[in-house]
Amino acid sequence: MVKIENIELPDFPLLLAPMEDVSDPPFRAVCKTNGADLMYTEFISSEGLIRDAIKSRQKLDIFESERPVGIQIFGGDEEAMGLSAKIVDTVNPDLLDINFGCPVKKVVSKGAGAGVLKDIDLMVRLTKAVVNSTKLPVTVKTRLGWDDNTINIEEVAERLQDVGIKALAIHGRTRCQLYKGVADWTHIAKVKENPRIQIPIFGNGDIDSPEKALAYKNRYGVDGIMIGRAAIGYPWIFNEIKHFVKTGEHLPPPNIQQRVEVIKQHLHRSVEWKGPFAGINEMRRHYTNYLKGLPNIKEFRAKLVTLPEVAPIDEVLDEIVKHYDGFEFQRTPIQLIDYHEKCAV
Incomplete structure (x- = not known):
């Protein structure tokens, strides 16, 4: 402890x-x-x-x-x-x-x-x-x-x-x-x-x-x-x-359904805390990072960053789950975000 x-x-x-x-x-x-x-x-x-x-x-x-x-x-x-x-x-x-x-x-x-x-x-x-x-x-x-x-x-x-x-x-x-x-x-x-x-x-x-x-x-x-x-x-x-650390073994990478579930949790909490306008707008910068590794995701991402309401965003996220069902994410070291203009101590 x-x-x-x-x-x-x-x-x-x-x-x-x-x-x-x-x-x-x-x-x-x-x-x-x-x-x-x-x-x-x-x-x-x-x-x-x-x-x-x-x-x-x-x-x-x-x-x-x-x-x-x-x-x-x-x-x-x-x-x-x-x-x-x-x-x-x-x-x-x-x-x-x-x-x-x-x-x-x-x-x-x-x-x-x-x-x-x-x-x-x-x-x-x-x-x-x-x-x-x-x-x-x-x-x-x-x-x-x-x-x-x-x-x-x-x-x-x-x-x-x-x-x-x-x-x-x-x-x-x-x-x-x-x-x-x-x-x-x-x-x-x-x-x-x-x-x-x-x-x-x-x-x-x-x-x-x-x-x-x-x-x-x-x-x-x-x-x-x-x-x-x-x-x-x-x-x-x-x-x-x-x-x-505990077992010496890897957990499987989160699948597309698990990833979208977390995106939705993040989005809904953001809207609840900041209100619909700020919550939706500020969430837009996170989609690219959550969906990294998916091929040909650009069209879906373009919808996510332009839609102004939660319900249609949820619908696009459900489309992503269906489209990429069964896709296997590769285990690689996480690409660290370029954070030069932010602060992460």
Whole structure:
């Protein structure tokens, strides 16, 4: 069992990474159903919360069925981070997470996200302000450092643990790498092996198959794995990894009926949460990922992204099931989504 203060997780838990414009309640729901052990909201601006920005407030929505769930905030001002932590307290998540890893320019330029990697003292002050302002367990997600010349994750882990965080998730890239190149987990292993570190350490970056998840578990000794891009359009990755770690055998890939069933669940929850207009429009970006691997799917997909109502979309999805009945999906490593303009810590 892995514990984050009073939160009990199974041995080697699988965490769904917080991803901007992806990790909303409908997406989290299908990941939870398919084996995610701990999930996080999209990251929320501390200043947006204080200003009562509608988009920021909506991201606070959590549901009992998805627990344990953490709310993630970001910012570069101690007072704003402390105040936003108090606001997060009011909706009673299971934990509060701080984003020190988002590499995109619009966040970094404000001295937030991975921008804080340039100033460890500020990172510590921001973390302490949050820890002192909430009754919730506080966790952090970050990267190895700003660039290859400033990899400082071992010092960061010790200092953040000293000011009270209860778990640390580390993406095995620097800020300057964005999502390019290969994630380097050797530095994550060094943090885990440090005798001073007593909190759970979760690894993140490039997990695209059950084989790799098990290999990284054994090689780097992390307490669990955080999965981001591989879950986009393929929430089955969580249960597939769990089964492989336990048995050494693969679950069969989801067939077309199972895939469409999850698409419908995602769509209907999206409409229920956001309303028909936004729910249908925002769901359109997910169809390509869910239906990847199907030959000659373009015509069906064109219908899915233009229809304005749920009922005819469901009809097209039923047509897809009939058309591809018996189609055998190939087992290959998941093609990680190009996520350069988003944030998946």
